[in-house]
Every structure is written in C-alpha cells, then in structure tokens.
Amino acid sequence: MLEKLDLSKKVSKEDYNRIMEELGERLGRAQRLARDAKKPVLIVFEGWRGVRRSALINEMMQQMDARGFNVYSTVRMSEEEHEQPFFTFFWRHLPALGHIAVYHRSWYYLKNAHEVRGHGDRCKCLNISYEHINNFEKMLTDDNYLVIKFFLHLSNEQQKKNIDKNAKTLGKAWRDLSPALDESEDYAAYLERYERMLEATDKVNAPWHLIAAEDGRSARIDVFTTLVETIENAVHAPQAEAAPPVRPASNYDVLSKIDANKELSKEEYKEKLDKYQKKLSQLQIEMFKEQIPVVIGFEGWDAAGKGGAIRRLTAALDPLGFAVHPVAAPNVVERQFHYQWRFWINLPAPGNIAIFDRTWYGRVMVERIEGFAKPQEWQRAYDEIKDMEAQWAEHGVAIAKFWLQIDKDEQLRRFNDRQSDPDKQWKITDEDWRNRDKWDAYEAAVNEMLVRTDTSYAPWTVVEGNNKYYARLKVLKTVIDLFEKKLGK
Template identity: 40%
Template structure:
C-alpha cells in the first residue's frame, strides 16, 4: 500500500485544468440523477496531517449545489461523543438518499491513533477492524456508494507544510500536538495505516492519491467519484445478498411451545417488585459510576403489556440516567437512511440506560410482512443485526432483548377491554386489529427472528405475559442479574 506507493509524474497544468473542468460538469449533471435514483454517497477522505484533505474536498464540492452535500469532520469529535461506540460519529453522519457526504478523516484515523497511543489493546484493534468491515459492508448492501481515498505525502513534504502553517498566527492553530506527534512517528504511522488499509480493503477498496500533486489529486478523486456514480446509476441501487455468518446462537423454543401459564400471587408480586426495584435502583448508581451502557429491548404482541413492564423497570431508575425510546414508523429523514441509523442515533451514553419500546427488529417483522423492504433486505438483516449488537456489546454494553409473549385469547380479551374502556380506547387502533389477523405470519417471523438472533452477548428472553405481574417480575429479575454480573466483572472492553 503506502510502502510501495509511487509518486505521480508532473502533468501539464492546462490539460489538468481542462480535465477537472469537464469532471466538474459531469458531477453537476449527476446531482439530479442521484436525487431521482435516491442514491446516497459517502466519501471518506483519510490521509496524513497537512496532506490537503480539506482543500481536496473543497475542490470537489465547489460546484455542487449545497443542497446535495455535507462535509463532516469527525476528527473534531467532541469529548461527549467519546462516550459512544467508536463508530457512532460516522454512523450518525451517513447521508440521506440522494445526497453526498464527505468525511474529512474518519474511522481509520480514529482507530489507528488509538492503537498507536496504546489506548486500545491488540484484541480491541482486531474487533474494531472487524466492525469497520461490517459497517462498510452494511452501507454498501443497503445501497450506499462508499468511496475511500487516502491522501499521501512523504515525510519531507509534510515537514514543509507543517512548517509553513506555523509561520502565521492565523494558521498556526491548525497544527495540533497530534500532527507533530504523527510527523515524528511518521514511519510507525505509515506501518499502521498500511496495516489498517490492508485489513479493510475487501468490501470497499482503498484508493491512494498523491497529495503532493494537488491538481492531479483533485482530478483523480473527481474521476473516481464520477465514474463510480455513473456506474451505480446505470446499474441501479445495489441490494446486498443474504449470507450466513457463524454467530454462536442460543437455542430458543418455538413460540407455540412456550407454556404461558406461569403466574404470581398478588402478595408475592408486591414483595418481589419492591425488592427488585430497590436493587435495580442501587445498581443504577454502580452502572453510572462504572460507566456501563445498558440497552434494554422490548418487542412483543400488541397488548402484551410492554408499556406496563417498561414502567416498572423505569420507576426505580434515576430519570437523569435513562431514556425510553418509543419506536414508531420512521419519519422521512429516517426512512431516507440505512435502517439502523435511527437506532445508532438513539444509543445511550456510557453509564446510561436506554429502553427501546420496539426496536431494529421491526426490519424482520413488520417491514418483512408489510413489504416495506425487499426479501433480500430482511434476510440480510439477521446477520446485520447480530453484527450491530456485537459492536454494542464489544463497546461494553449490557444488551438484553425481551419478547413479551401472550396467546391469542389473551390478546382478544385485552383488545376488547381496551375497546370498552373509554380512557383506554386510544390504545387500540384499526391497525392492531389488522395485525391480529396476521398472527400466524407474525408468529413465523418471530420464531425465525428468535432462532437467528439470540446470541450469547445479546440474548433473547421470552417473557410469559398472560399474567402481567409475572412478566414484570421475570423481566426485572433478568435485568438485575445481568447488571449485577456486569458490575462485578471488571469492565475491560470500553475505551474512551
């Protein structure tokens, strides 16, 4: 990669200018097509400090309508964002359909620096490389055009540029301590960049450009971009194929096999509830102090009792330390991005608890059954979700998933009760009745979901909820036990 990179030969300036002009015109011409074909484009520009990443982006975007692109500099990740998974700033920044985004350095710089600073272990480095490959593949499979460019300059060139920047007070601030460190350790960085690029070159290829020849680099970058866009527009939006990956899965029963008779006496319920809530309240303090992020996922039949269950879990928590995210149909800005985006952007900070009232599993349930996504999309989602969840637990999150389960008779009784109780009528809609008619299809989908996504790190729990009290105690107990375990064990997986 960088080790054997050959510098470009000087080219004729006028020819270059003419080429850039033509590419610029082509890029403008594709703007509207991007929009029509709803193609989202993510351009990642990595490279050496002072290699000219900003200027390169400036030249590429100069004639694009500002409505169609955005430039993001995750390099300046605020302190608060380091309380999220390392991919969080990038996953939050992905473009809407029909738009371009330019990342002025991104996940590569992030991971390489942390590694060289010894802030992450070798094991964690491997996990991050894997996560990056997963992230890029998921974007590609979700129809994103991803282009990765590395802007290269040698040590001598870097010296001259850093030097020039320090000569004026107005540009001096641009040279950071990190830049100087990189310059001193140029060789080590080169090795680390090479290693990272080699390991992330499979799904989306890297393109190394010579930053010394500014105009040629602009021409090359624009050419890559325009040609890739043209190709993507010609072929239409890509949809990834489903594939099998080896996730160690927990054995789950079929829903029809679940015994729904478990119940609890009123007296014991009250006693247990009080005890478990007290313990959860204590654990919340420990979690906060140890900075453990906690993600609780609720799925289940309509009227199964998700809301009441969630309220019993939320009650003992410090309101400053948790959020409940009710997940309804996506809004336009959510629908226009990869389906996990609206969950990425709702993740808790370390030390916080977040409860999802419905989750990303909508992909393999309602979206599958209502045809809101293609067959390939939902078939691929099992793996994508397993990967996403592994990224979360690798980050250090406690991730528990509850299927709140009832039988059809219980649902009918609760529907009727809602219908006949004025202050509960809002809880029941036409859609609920329609969904009820599709019970068998849903059951098939839920069974498949439970089989394919119950991993050791992010297990599913079927919560028998014909007796709501029983269901609440069971969920609370599982949460308390998982948090106790997490608080006891040393917390090694999270790095700032």
C-alpha cells in the same frame, strides 16, 4: 499497494486549469444526479498528514451545492463522542437520501489514532477490527449507499516539506486546528500499518482509490475524475436484485415450549414489586457511578403488556438517567436513512439507560411479514443486528432483550376488553386485528429471530405473560440480575 504508485506525476498549471474547468462542471452535475436518484454518498479522505486534504476538499466544495453535503472530521470529535461506541459518530452523521457526507479523516483514522496513542481510560475502541469496518461499509452499500474511499499517498521527504510549509504559513495555530497524527518521524512503520489497512479493507463494494499526492494538481484531477465517474456509473447502472441467500427450511421452535400461564398472586406481586423497585433504584445509582450504559429492548405480541412492564421498570428509576423510545413505522425523516440509524442516534450516554418499546427487530418481523423489507434485506439483517449488538457489548453497554409471550386466547380476551372499555379503546386498532390474522406467520418469524439472534452478549429473555404480575416481576428481576452482573456483584 502504495509503493506501486507513480509519485512523479506532475500537471502544469495551464493543463490543470483547463481540465478542472470541465471536471468541476461534471462534479456539480454528478451531485445533482445523486440527489435526483436519491443516492446517498459517503466520500472518505484518508492518507498521510500533509497531503493538503483540506485544500482538495475545499476546491471540491466550490463545485457543489452546499445544501447537499456536509464535511466531518474525526480529528475534531468531542470527549463525549469518543466515549460512545465506535461507529456512533458516523451513524449520527449518516447522509440522508440524495445527500453527501465528506470525511476529512474517517473511521480508519479513528481506529489508527486510538491504537497509536489511545483515548481515555474508558475507551473500548481497540476492540474494533477491520472486519467490523468491512461489515459497517457492507451494511451501507447493501442499502444503496455509495462509499468512495481515497488514500492520498506521498513520500516521506515530500511529507516533511509540506508539514514545514504549513507550519510557516499558518503558524502554531495550525497544529491546534488539526491535531492529527504526525507520521513523518516514523514513516516506515506507518507505511506498513497503512498497507495492512488497505489490504484488509479493499472490497468490491467499497474499494480504495489510491491517489499519488506528491503533486497537488495531479492529485485533485485524479480525485475529481474518480468522483465523477463513480457517481455517474452508480446512478446509471441497472439495479440488479440480489438473490436472497439460500437457507435451510426453518425448524426453529421456541414459543411452543413456553408455558405462558405462570401464576402469581396479587399479594406476592405487591410485596416483591416494592422490593425489586427499591433494589433497582440503588443499582441505577451504582451503574451511573461506574458509567455503564444500558440498552433494554421490549418486543412481544400486541397486548402482551410491554407498556405495563416498562412503567413498573421506570417507576424505580431516576428520570434524569433514562429515556423511553417508542418505535413505530419509520417516519418521513427516518426513511431517509439505513434502518439502524434511528437506534444508533438514541444510544445512551455513559451511565444512562435507553429503553426501546419495540426495536430494531421490526426488520425481521413486521417488515418481513408485511413485505416492507425485501427478502435479501431482512435475511441479511440477522447478521447486521448481531454485529451492531456485538459492537455495543464490546464497548461495555449492558443489553437486555425481552419477548413478552401470551397465547392467542389471552390476546383475544385483552383485545375484547380494550374494545369494550372507552378508556382503553385507543389501545386497539384495525392493524392489531390484521396482525392477529397473521399469527402463524409472525410466530414463525419470532421463533427464527429468537434462535438466530440469541447471543452471550445480548441474550433474549422470553417472559411468560398471561399473568401480568408474573411478567412484570420477571422483567424487573432480569434487569436487576443484569446490573449486578455488570457491577461484579
């Protein structure tokens, strides 16, 4: 692909100034168009060291409203950020609706840099494939994000000239400011690597724009023209509704086979609760020493006992090493981003535990049943969720997912208890009663969710919940087993 670029293109200073005056105004208008259309934009700049990326981005910034964009670079990531699952940095810096994120080197550079020189003993980034990257970009473009990718290309001879010029002009500090890969001494090998990258990730939803960067003026004109036209076309193009994928009729049936009436006496509960909590307390310390992060998600029927199970779990843990994240309908800030954003930004640091009281599975349950997600959105979410969990697991995150199962009669009894107890009335809402009326629809959605997202790396545990004592102990024992497995016990 790259060898077909015409690197001899040149533009005179006079022509450049004339053309850029118009393009600069159009770029400012294009940014406002994206803002008014609530279209989030990601602009990726990849290419060889020495392509004058910073100067190009700086000139682009001069034409845009600084309040509407941010610039990031994977070259400047911290040690802590390198220890997170690969895409965490990018999820945390995802642009809100109508905003722009500019990447001065992106996930592509990060993958290549890790493969070439590695980054720390605990880094799992070598597991990241171009398929992972394609899935990440498709999740964004499916959700109305515009991804514009540039690869700036130049010859080995011009690259060496540019690097030498930067070193003379900026001094030794230049390399410290931008400690990126230097491909100039092994140009042919890197050319082959970049060709493979471009071929594997040039997709209809996020195509590569190849820019001849031998002449800086010509490159900037090409980049500005592409940006303006791509944003204008994306905003003005009619939004075609994608047809939901055709799937066979749902014959999933998990819950009907669950006997929710497992019994446990209060005396046995108290005895085992103390034993399990002491064990968990010790295992948490060992998990921290091994720097193994943990994600525990709770789903279940209203009044199924999620809160009680979480309280007994956290009672055994050091509060400095865990966080509980209650998940409700997305707030005004969370609605500005992809639905997975609020979970990625709450991933635990190495050795810590994140507990989610309701999870990302709301996409295929409440959002599906209540119509908050379109059919094509919740149907593709099964694969999106499995890909997200697979990335976490490949990075070494221990994952537990619980569905707390109670029957319809037990739920009614608990609802009535809450309604009649002044100290518990805050737990019951009109929405709980409305959801109960849709029991059959929710049951079908849960059955499909349990079958389609149960994996070896993130399995579901269905907890028989009519007896709260039994349910709480099963949760604790499952977490103990998970920790011991990760620790090789």
